[in-house]
Each structure stands twice: as C-alpha cells, then as structure tokens.
Amino acid sequence: MITSTLEAEPLITLVGPPNSGKTTLFNYLSGKNYKTVNYPGATVEYSISKLQKKYNFEASILDSPGIISLIPNSPDEELSIDSLYSHPRFGIPDLIVVTIDASQLSRHLLLAKQLIDAKFNVVLVLTMTDILNRKGFDISLPDLTNELNCNVVKVDGRTGKGIDELIKVIEKNILNGRLKPRQNPIRQNGNIHFDKLIGYYKEIENIEDKVIFKSNKDANPSDLETANKKLNILNNPQARNNIGIDQTTLKVDKILLHKAWGLVLFFFIMSITFTSIFWLAQPLMELVDSAFGYLAYEATVLLGNNWFGNFIANGVISGTGAVLVFVPQIIILFLILGLLEDTGYLARGAMLIDRPLSKIGLNGRSFVPMLSGFACAIPAIMATRTIPNKRERLLTIFIIPLLSCSARLPVYALFLAFLFPMSKAWIAGLVLAGIYIFSTISATLIASLVNKFNNKIIKEVDNSSFILELPSYRIPKLKVVATNTYHSSMAYVKRAGSVILLLSIVIWFLTYFPDYNPQVNSSSMSQEQAEQLIGSERLSHSFAADLGKFIQPVMSPLGLDWRVGVSLIPTFAAREVFVSSLALIFKVTGDKSTLQTSIIREMRQATIAGTGKKLFTTATIIGLIIYFIFSLQCISTLAISRKETGSWRIPLIQLFVFTAAGYILSFVAVNGLRLIGIN
Amino acid sequence: MRTAAELKYGEKGIINDIDGSHPSSRRILEVGFTPGQEIQLINMSAFRDPIAFSVRGTIIAIRKDEASCIKVL
Ligand SMILES: Nc1nc2c(ncn2[C@@H]2O[C@H](COP(=O)(O)OP(=O)(O)OP(=O)(O)O)[C@@H](O)[C@H]2O)c(=O)[nH]1
Numbered sequence: 030m031i032t033s034t035l036e037a038e039p040l041i042t043l044v045g046p047p048n049s050g051k052t053t054l055f056n057y058l059s060g061k062n063y064k065t066v067n068y069p070g071a072t073v074e075y076s077i078s079k080l081q082k083k084y085n086f087e088a089s090i091l092d093s094p095g096i097i098s099l100i101p102n103s104p105d106e107e108l109s110i111d112s113l114y115s116h117p118r119f120g121i122p123d124l125i126v127v128t129i130d131a132s133q134l135s136r137h138l139l140l141a142k143q144l145i146d147a148k149f150n151v152v153l154v155l156t157m158t159d160i161l162n163r164k165g166f167d168i169s170l171p172d173l174t175n176e177l178n179c180n181v182v183k184v185d186g187r188t189g190k191g192i193d194e195l196i197k198v199i200e201k202n203i204l205n206g207r208l209k210p211r212q213n214p215i216r217q218n219g220n221i222h223f224d225k226l227i228g229y230y231k232e233i234e235n236i237e238d239k240v241i242f243k244s245n246k247d248a249n250p251s252d253l254e255t256a257n258k259k260l261n262i263l264n265n266p267q268a269r270n271n272i273g274i275d276q277t278t279l280k281v282d283k284i285l286l287h288k289a290w291g292l293v294l295f296f297f298i299m300s301i302t303f304t305s306i307f308w309l310a311q312p313l314m315e316l317v318d319s320a321f322g323y324l325a326y327e328a329t330v331l332l333g334n335n336w337f338g339n340f341i342a343n344g345v346i347s348g349t350g351a352v353l354v355f356v357p358q359i360i361i362l363f364l365i366l367g368l369l370e371d372t373g374y375l376a377r378g379a380m381l382i383d384r385p386l387s388k389i390g391l392n393g394r395s396f397v398p399m400l401s402g403f404a405c406a407i408p409a410i411m412a413t414r415t416i417p418n419k420r421e422r423l424l425t426i427f428i429i430p431l432l433s434c435s436a437r438l439p440v441y442a443l444f445l446a447f448l449f450p451m452s453k454a455w456i457a458g459l460v461l462a463g464i465y466i467f468s469t470i471s472a473t474l475i476a477s478l479v480n481k482f483n484n485k486i487i488k489e490v491d492n493s494s495f496i497l498e499l500p501s502y503r504i505p506k507l508k509v510v511a512t513n514t515y516h517s518s519m520a521y522v523k524r525a526g527s528v529i530l531l532l533s534i535v536i537w538f539l540t541y542f543p544d545y546n547p548q549v550n551s552s553s554m555s556q557e558q559a560e561q562l563i564g565s566e567r568l569s570h571s572f573a574a575d576l577g578k579f580i581q582p583v584m585s586p587l588g589l590d591w592r593v594g595v596s597l598i599p600t601f602a603a604r605e606v607f608v609s610s611l612a613l614i615f616k617v618t619g620d621k622s623t624l625q626t627s628i629i630r631e632m633r634q635a636t637i638a639g640t641g642k643k644l645f646t647t648a649t650i651i652g653l654i655i656y657f658i659f660s661l662q663c664i665s666t667l668a669i670s671r672k673e674t675g676s677w678r679i680p681l682i683q684l685f686v687f688t689a690a691g692y693i694l695s696f697v698a699v700n701g702l703r704l705i706g707i708n
Numbered sequence: 709m710r711t712a713a714e715l716k717y718g719e720k721g722i723i724n725d726i727d728g729s730h731p732s733s734r735r736i737l738e739v740g741f742t743p744g745q746e747i748q749l750i751n752m753s754a755f756r757d758p759i760a761f762s763v764r765g766t767i768i769a770i771r772k773d774e775a776s777c778i779k780v781l
Pocket residue numbers: 045046047048049050051052053054064065066067068069070071072073093094095096156157158159160184185186187371506509
C-alpha cells in the first residue's frame with residue numbers, strides 16, 4: 030500500500046479561479062454532491078472529503094472558493110487565501126491542484142503562475158477543454174508542462190475523463206513532495222507592483238502562443254498536433270487573440286441584455302419562475318395530499334380511537350404529512366432555480382440590476398444571494414461573501430430574511446388554497462408571485478431606509494465595486510440540476526422526519542393531554558356535532574390551552590385566538606410547523622378526503638370562543654400572510670447571521686425589527702381591511 | 709486619450725494604460741485588462757451602467773466608473 034510510506038494522510042487542495050470547475054472535480058473525486066453552478070462564486074466555504082476508495086490512494090481533498098489571484102482584494106478573500114496557505118482546521122496542503130479553464134487560458138494562468146512562484150507543490154488541471162475544442166483550438170500538454178515546469182492533465186469533472194491520469198500524477202507529486210524537505214510557500218505582498226502583474230501577463234501571453242494551436246477537425250489531431258501548431262504560428266502570428274467568445278452567447282446576449290428590453294425580460298423571467306412553482310406543483314401536490322389523507326384515515330380505523338391510534342394518525346401522519354404534501358412545490362422551486370443557475374443567466378441578472386441596487390446601498394452581486402434567499406436564508410447569507418464591499422455585504426445579509434424562503438411556501442400555499450378554491454388555482458399562482466414580489470419590494474425598501482437613515486445599524490464604509498465575469502450560456506445539464514434538486518428536497522424531507530416530527534409530537538402531546546373526558550349531553554345533536562363539541566371541550570382543557578392563555582392577549586388584536594398563537598410558537602424552530610400545528614389543533618383526521626381539504630374545512634368552521642365569530646376570514650388570513658412575510662422566525666437564520674456578521678448586533682436587530690414589523694403591519698392590515706368592509 | 713467608459717456600443721479599443729489611482733485598478737488588471745489587449749464594448753445594462761467588455765475571450769462586466777480607469781487608444 031502506498032499509504033504505508035506516508036507519515037500522515039496527505040491533503041490535496043483544489044484551487045482555481047471562479048467558475049473553473051473545482052467543485053465539479055471535487056464531487057467526482059469524492060463522490061459527494063456539492064452544488065455546482067454556472068456563476069462565478071458558487072462555492073464560498075472550504076469543504077473537505079476523502080478521495081473515493083476506488084482510487085486506491087488515501088488522501089483528503091479540500092474544495093475552496095474561487096480566487097482570481099493570490100493578492101486579496103477584500104477581507105473575505107484574504108481569509109480564503111490565508112486558509113490556502115494553512116487552513117485553521119485542515120492544515121497545510123501537501124499538493125495544490127489548480128483548475129484552469131482551458132478556453133480562458135490567458136486569464137486563468139495568472140493564478141497558476143502565482144501559485145507556482147510561491148513554491149507550492151502544484152499540479153495543473155485543464156478543464157473545459159471541450160469548449161476550447163469546439164472553438165477550433167487545442168492545447169499541447171507537453172509544451173505547457175515544459176513552460177510551467179509542473180504536471181498538467183486534461184480532465185472533465187462532469188464525465189470523469191482524465192481522472193485516472195490525474196490520480197497517477199497526484200500520487201507521484203505527493204510522494205515527490207514528501208521526499209524533499211518541506212518549505213513554506215511564500216506569501217505575496219499586498220502592495221505588489223503593477224509592473225509585476227503586467228510582467229506576469231506578458232509571460233503568460235508568451236506561453237499561450239507556444240501551447241495553443243488551431244485544431245483541424247478533419248484531420249487526426251494527435252498526429253498533426255505539432256505540425257499544425259508550427260504552421261499556425263508561422264502563418265498567423267496574430268492567431269492567439271482569436272480564441273474568441275462563444276458566438277451563441279453573443280447572440281443570446283443581444284436579446285437578453287438588450288439595451289431597452291433587457292430589464293423587461295429580466296422581470297418577466299423572474300415572474301415566470303415564481304408563478305410556475307404554484308402551477309406546476311398543483312397536480313402533483315394533490316396526489317401526495319390524498320395519499321396522506323388516506324393514510325391518516327386508515328391509521329385511525331386500524332389502531333382504533335385510543336391514545337395510540339390518535340398519536341399515530343394525528344401526531345405522526347397528519348403532523349408531518351401536512352408539511353410533506355408541499356414536497357412537490359419545494360422540488361419545483363429548486364428545479365427551476367437550478368435550471369436558471371446553470372444557464373449562466375444569473376450573472377447577467379446581477380449586471381442588469383447593479384445600478385438600481387447600488388442606489389439603495391446594495392450591489393449587483395447581492396442579486397444571487399437574494400435569489401437563493403427564496404430557497405433558504407442560510408446558504409443565501411453565506412453566499413454574500415462574494416460581495417467585496419463590507420457595507421453592501423452587511424446590508425444584503427440584513428434583508429435576506431425578508432425574502433420568502435421555501436419554509437414559508439407551505440404556509441402561503443395553505444392560505445392561498447383557503448382564499449381561492451381549487452377552480453381558481455390560477456389566481457392563487459398569480460397571488461403567490463405577488464407575495465414574492467411584495468416581499469422583494471419590502472426588502473429593498475427596508476434596505477434603502479437602513480442605508481439612508483441609519484448608520485447605527487450598518488456602520489462600515491468602503492470602496493464599492495462591481496467586476497463580474499459573464500460566463501458563456503449553456504444548456505443546463507439536467508443530471509446536475511436534478512441531483513442538486515434531489516439533495517435539497519431530501520434535506521426538506523429529512524427536516525420533516527426530524528425537527529418537524531418532533532415538534533408535531535410535542536404539539537400533539539400538548540393538545541391531547543391531560544386526556545380530559547368531557548361529559549356532553551348529546552341527545553339533541555347529530556353525532557358529528559357531538560364529536561365536534563367533545564373535541565373542542567377536550568382542547569380547551571388541554572395543556573396547550575393553558576399555554577394559550579398567555580398568548581391570547583397578543584393574538585386578539587390580529588383577530589385571532591390562542592389556537593393560532595400556539596401554532597405560531599414552534600415556527601421559530603421551523604416555519605413549516607405552522608401547517609402541522611393547525612392540522613393538529615383543528616383535528617383533521619377521520620375521513621378519506623385529502624389532508625389539505627380537511628384542514629381547510631376545519632379552518633372554515635373554526636369560530637372564536639365566546640363570540641361565535643369566524644376565526645379564519647379573508648382579513649385574518651391576509652394578516653397572517655403579512656406576518657409571515659416579515660417576521661424572522663428562524664433560529665438557524667439568526668445563528669448564521671451572527672456567524673457571518675461577527676456579532677449579535679445585526680441578528681438581534683433583525684429579530685426584533687422584523688418580527689415587530691410583521692406584527693404591526695398585520696394588525697394594520699386586518700383592521701384596515703375590516704374598516705373598508707372586508708372581513 | 710479616451711477611457712473605456714467612453715467607448716460606444718460595439719466599439720473596439722486597445723488598452724494603453726491603467727490608472728493606478730483607482731481603488732479597483734488592481735483587480736481590473738488581474739481579471740485581464742492589461743495594456744496592449746484589444747477590448748470591445750459588447751453589452752450595456754438598461755441603465756447604461758455597468759457595461760460589459762470582451763477581453764481575452766471572455767465577457768467581463770464592470771461599472772462605468774471602473775471602466776474610466778482603463779485608458780484606450
Ligand atoms: N463544458 C464543461 N463544463 C464544465 C466542465 N467542468 C465544469 N463545468 C461546468 O462549469 C460550471 C462551473 O463549475 P463549478 O464546479 O461550479 O466551478 P467552481 O470552480 O467550483 O466555481 P466557484 O465555486 O464559483 O469558484 C458548472 O456549470 C459545471 O457544470 C468541463 O470540463 N466542461
């Protein structure tokens with residue numbers, strides 16, 4: 030075994046410019062499924078894994094955020110580059126594998142040269158050689174190896190082409206590196222002179238001239254490689270600048286970045302994205318929904334009407350089922366965002382709205398984090414690391430929790446189904462898009478207010494900059510997008526199976542016990558009415574009701590009662606649980622209809638105790654939607670906000686300001702609507 | 709001498725110099741805007757800012773303000 034000759038397991042770090050294919054290669058080597066995106070800056074954190082067993086070589090492999098050069102340009106870049114030299118957790122790399130986009134050799138070699146000059150142990154991986162070939166060019170590996178004095182391998186991390194060769198080269202270089210006395214790589218000085226950079230580029234241009242040649246598609250390239258190359262250079266000394274931009278990209282950009290229509294198309298694309306979530310998911314959702322309704326019904330029949338049967342049917346099946354019926358929506362949300370990400374359009378979106386965003390203190394680079402905020406605030410807040418300006422970054426983090434994340438989707442979907450019956454599902458789709466637009470507008474408004482009036486919330490000032498590569502358009506790789514979607518959706522399902530199941534059980538417990546048996550004189554009622562009366566009597570004597578007494582005063586101004594209040598408490602751990610709580614509190618099992626139909630039916634019948642007024646009305650539902658749009662009810666978001674901003678100040682402000690805003694605006698909406706006659 | 713920010717839509721220019729006093733100048737150099745390179749203004753956002761150049765076989769979008777530190781012939 031090779032490992033026996035090594036003292037410790039070697040560490041390989043993948044380094045390269047943004048969007049050069051690091052994560053794609055990392056996933057192939059490790060068998061993991063980290064997200065790859067056609068946008069520069071997809072990875073923002075180091076992640077570690079082991080090389081897959083099948084390569085017969087034990088090593089740890091580290092994926093890193095893309096960097097343009099070894100000289101940092103922002104504190105985040107500095108951290109990222111420092112970790113390259115010596116990662117605080119994973120240590121000093123034995124080998125650096127640099128990924129270089131072969132179709133952009135002259136730009137990407139800068140980093141490679143810097144790493145080699147800094148005396149790292151380097152292996153070069155040329156990615157995207159397929160793109161270079163399509164443009165009619167090829168690279169001579171022996172020449173490039175000679176020029177750089179390090180091993181070079183062509184690899185396609187999507188298909189695995191060239192991986193075996195890469196493993197051999199990695200092994201060889203690590204063993205060689207271990208034989209030499211270890212020297213620490215040299216740090217680059219932050220004040221590096223302009224001329225030095227220009228000098229680097231001169232060298233690189235020379236190298237490029239020597240290694241890149243026009244490939245003749247009709248001939249056998251391996252035979253004619255050298256001949257072609259020589260001819261080419263002799264005949265056409267200017268050839269090197271003609272690698273050129275992908276023609277399709279230029280054509281598509283003529284439309285999507287049209288001087289006048291570009292922005293209109295941008296808003297159109299965004300609206301389609303969000304409306305289709307509702308429309309596409311509708312039929313699938315009904316399927317899943319009836320399955321859970323049926324399951325809950327069968328469980329009651331099978332296990333009988335005792336505490337155990339009730340626990341399984343309500344606590345477990347309805348509780349988690351209420352959340353799981355929204356899996357189709359979640360899948361479609363991730364699928365559509367994923368497709369959009371993989372086309373290369375996102376960088377254009379960032380460019381298109383840089384101007385308006387910079388007016389309110391954000392940056393074009395805020396766009397992608399904000400967009401992923403519609404999926405989940407946690408990765409979105411981490412993604413803000415690609416914003417070099419500290420102030421803009423903090424402001425982006427500040428407003429991300431206001432964007433409607435996927436955990437809110439079940440809640441909105443339920444409310445919209447309540448407001449609009451099935452026959453009007455298309456309106457629900459439009460209103461959902463409306464909610465997304467509304468949450469985006471309020472987020473940007475709040476950003477501009479904070480930026481303008483309140484330097485206490487965000488104090489930093491810094492040079493604002495927007496430099497972003499617009500990658501070539503691609504037809505999205507369905508397999509890549511599907512894998513990403515699968516993993517994101519599984520995470521949602523797992524939450525339903527863990528946190529949400531747990532909370533459902535707690536709520537079930539609180540609503541079922543102390544197992545009060547009311548004496549009801551049911552002689553003058555139908556059986557159904559009697560059951561309902563018993564149900565509500567039981568609930569009003571439950572532990573949940575005791576808890577509810579404290580919440581009642583807070584809920585009354587919103588036209589709601591303690592039952593909704595109790596359902597809102599667990600949402601601070603997971604917003605989706607609101608739907609489960611409603612299902613449990615309003616007791617929805619007992620017949621064969623779909624879970625959602627039963628929840629909505631029970632919601633329609635619910636009245637506020639003592640007054641006989643309906644609990645869920647158009648006004649109170651709108652109020653609740655508004656509450657959910659604003660309030661920050663997610664502990665994990667607070668934790669990541671604390672981590673990324675470096676103190677508790679911003680997360681605490683977010684918690685109090687947003688939750689208070691949700692409450693107050695909901696109050697205003699409910700009572701305003703009532704004033705104008707909408708109940 | 710003109711700056712890249714003054715190029716017209718579709719116009720080409722050869723970079724002559726980068727104004728080192730601009731805070732973004734080093735990054736601009738690092739992404740490939742070096743003296744001698746031919747650039748072309750190929751895209752503009754609806755607000756005419758940022759603008760996108762083709763440089764070294766790629767498209768790079770930068771703000772007008774940042775483009776003004778690129779001197780072209
Ligand atoms: N055509 C082609 N595309 C590739 C190749 N390798 C990766 N890609 C695609 O290039 C895009 C970027 O790949 P990533 O692996 O996310 O790049 P990265 O270097 O991790 O990027 P950052 O994390 O943003 O720094 C994805 O859309 C990949 O599918 C390749 O060899 N050929």
